[in-house]
Amino acid sequence: MGIEPGDSVLSAPLLEAVGLCKRFPLRRSALDWARGRTAPLLRAVDGVSLTVHRGETLGIVGESGCGKSTLARCLVRLHEPDAGAIRLDGQDVLTLTGPAMRAYNRRVQMVFQDPYGSLNPRLRIGDALAEALIVHRVVERSAVPGRVQALLDLVHLPQDAGGRYPHEFSGGQRQRVGIARALAVEPAVIIADEPVSALDVSVQAQIVNLLLELQDRLGLALLFITHDLRLVRHIAHRTAVMYLGKIVEIGPTEALFATPRHPYTRALIEAVPQIAPGARHREAAVRGELPSATAPPPGCPFHPRCPIAEPLCGVVSPALVPRDIGEARIWPTACHLAGMPAG
């Protein structure tokens, strides 16, 4: 068995989430008002625990609406979690304020699907990068122009890119700018939320390769959120599968794809013809509708869609724990029947 980045025996986690929860109150209906009921809560992230290690890529996959972006936004504190803990290098993050909080924000940076939305259209790219360097006091002012040029070089943008405005760049180039801006403050962790899904297929590989190259050069921890299972298989050391706000399986990518233990993971993999050549229909693999996150099913949240559900599944919620099914590697899976054939 090879040693991989992210094997917990190798190092202490760099970034850690423990039992993270984020619930959004929904608008009350007229009936709720009339009856004096409180607003229903949508459980976007429901008790997520994970670790990311230095130099590791952790992929996060799952259907639309399962809570991937909300989790990412909690980790960078764009959302305040309702419960749970976040630790960076063992230090509690949720109690940080002021300069300590800003220091955290420097160390954990986010790359968004559409960097255009977060770029000031009236600011040249060079000025936007310089602003980040100055605000966060990354280097002396005299060193700022040189550092801006170095950042543009790092993400392989042309020499004159610094003098251009965001609208003058293509989608792929804008994502390079987004990555440069994240790197400007010298982070230890990059959280990339669907960083290539808005790009042309031909450009996607370039941006993914850039992220991997930078991770390798700078020793970054990378949390990579995507719908694309082929991509995650290609780049992630470990993969976490989310369903209705929870992680249902998290393990070493190659082993998890070769022998998925959770029926939901199996269904997702079977939905990708390139991964399971025998699979016929992408849509057919995960049968049924995603239940509402305001009223998740009792017991195992996947039980209404699960092909092997048993009566127990509708009553008892399976914990995400390592399940030894007699094979060489074990990893946490939230399924009473982990590893049982699909029937």
Ligand SMILES: Nc1ncnc2c1ncn2[C@@H]1O[C@H](COP(=O)(O)OP(=O)(O)OP(=O)(O)O)[C@@H](O)[C@H]1O
């Ligand atoms: N600010 C918000 N207010 C209320 N509900 C929200 C908010 N943000 C997200 N949600 C809800 O939380 C759930 C999780 O959303 P989230 O965007 O995290 O999912 P996702 O896995 O990132 O989906 P996608 O793959 O489509 O990006 C969804 O039901 C969504 O509608």
Ligand code: SF4
């Ligand atoms: S616990 Fe039961 S319903 Fe849930 S995934 Fe496992 S077998 Fe299916």
Ligand SMILES: [Mg+2]
């Ligand atoms: Mg999202």
